[in-house]
Amino acid sequence: MPDRPCLCDTTYIHEGKRAGSTDGDDWIRPVLKQGLADAISTRFFRPSAELAPYFSSYYLIEFAVSPGETVTDWLHPEWANIRFSEDGNWSIGSGGEFHALPPIVGTGPTSRTISFRVNGPTRIWGVGILPRGWVRLMDAPANVMADRTLACTPDSPYAPFAELRERTFGEEPDAIAEAQRIDQTMQELLAIRPPQLDEPRIGSIHRRLFDSELASVTDLAEKIGMSSRSLERICLRAFGFPPKLLLRRQRFLRSLSQYLLDPTQTWIKTLDENYVDQAHFVRDFQKFMGMSPSCYAALEHPVLGSATRTRTITAGAPVQALHRP
Template sequence: MFQGSYPDSDIGGGAPLGGVQATFTGPTSTTVRFSVGTTRIWGIGFLPLGWARFVDAPAHVYADRLMDPRKERIFAAFRPLIEGLFGETADEAGELERIGAHFAARVPVELPDEERIVACHAALLDPDLATVADFAEAARLPAHTLERLCRRHFGFPPRLLLRRQRFMRSLAQYMLDPSLKWIGAIDGHYHDQAQFVRDFHRFMGMSPSQYVAAPHPVLSGVMRARLEAAGAAVQALHHPLLKHPADR
């Protein structure tokens, strides 16, 4: 949600979206690129359980899509927040209070899959998982149930989720400590550096060397802030039952 200049954005090099007060991004397996002038931004990130609770649609239908929430029926419940978040002057505390009040006022929905979503999410964070069979065993689900549940609530099939986790662990490790170089940050489940480079192109749309050559003034700070506040540098590595640090 933006106050000031509105960004021009695209996901994975797809159709651009611009001139909108807010954007809604589904589950992602590639980069979101945007350019923006002077603006203030509030971002709200949903973990899979949050998607199941607040978005009435299968996640895979909206995977790797960038949307205007004012035009999509399933996002209608968010429109009052989007339209009423900002006042004439910046008020960070008041805006945060309005965001919290919006979600607190939403009527709780019964989630038959809640325990299985949490089990799958917790299993996905295990760095020792290497195969879909390992994933299914850790989540205590049959393979076909795991496939259905992952697509509906996580947006992608189990194999791609495991591949993304492996990549995100590597990227986060490098961003937190570039002195390791890529060779020291690559996850142990990669067979070799060539496999990592292929995944880098798949998820980032560029080579590792191209990424290193680009500046990351915002992302580096965000990763360190996330690590301090949430215990993980990127959202994909957050615990499914994440609590505020003061509640730990």
């Protein structure tokens, strides 16, 4: 991993259902080396219908590994997330060094990879926050929190989620009951936060990001019917990044997700139609993942490989940033 700044103090931690299921529960065990196939499971749960514009999914990763055994993977760029661990034995890395995380953290929208490590058995829940959810629930603009992971405390920007961990876990593990408690908490949060005036335009921008024919910010602004300046202002506040970077990130993730779904493919077969050539893609890969495609392919992805396939079946999109609002 390349050397990147890691801001570590008391607040900042890092800078840088089966289809047809009636209970919403779905999981698939990944096919991995070293026996991890039987040690890691991923489950995705759909939020209630009224929450769908604001949250992509709730997800549970269970690590039934031996005490002292470590599992490492690399997160791709995504929208904001709240994550919390039952046992707290997890960390994130930058520049090859890993730093312990508190039990519950919030991560703003990201434009670069985050490496993470779990040491020993644990259960980790995550809540994916879409751009409309960010402006509805968060007082800070998304670009201020972009590419940062912070502890969720009552005096942090993630204060609305500070009690989520305590409200979710029970005396015994119960994924369905825990997902229901998360959903109930999100409903309560939305009930006390009024809709924002920009929400309709944020939804329009979000939907247009899925138009693979859009090649420029000018095209996007024309489709939305607003000036480039207004478009950039809303994108920074709700999406975390300027529209040019958002379009570039979507193009990259469309390609990366195809590889994650089928790692037997060559990179050239996964390239989005907007890439000029493979060298163009390699430059984007280096920017967003901090390594070359060949380096990434040589690594095991015990969590993200499984989660991509599971998420496609359950939520209809291989990665969170490709989740249609």
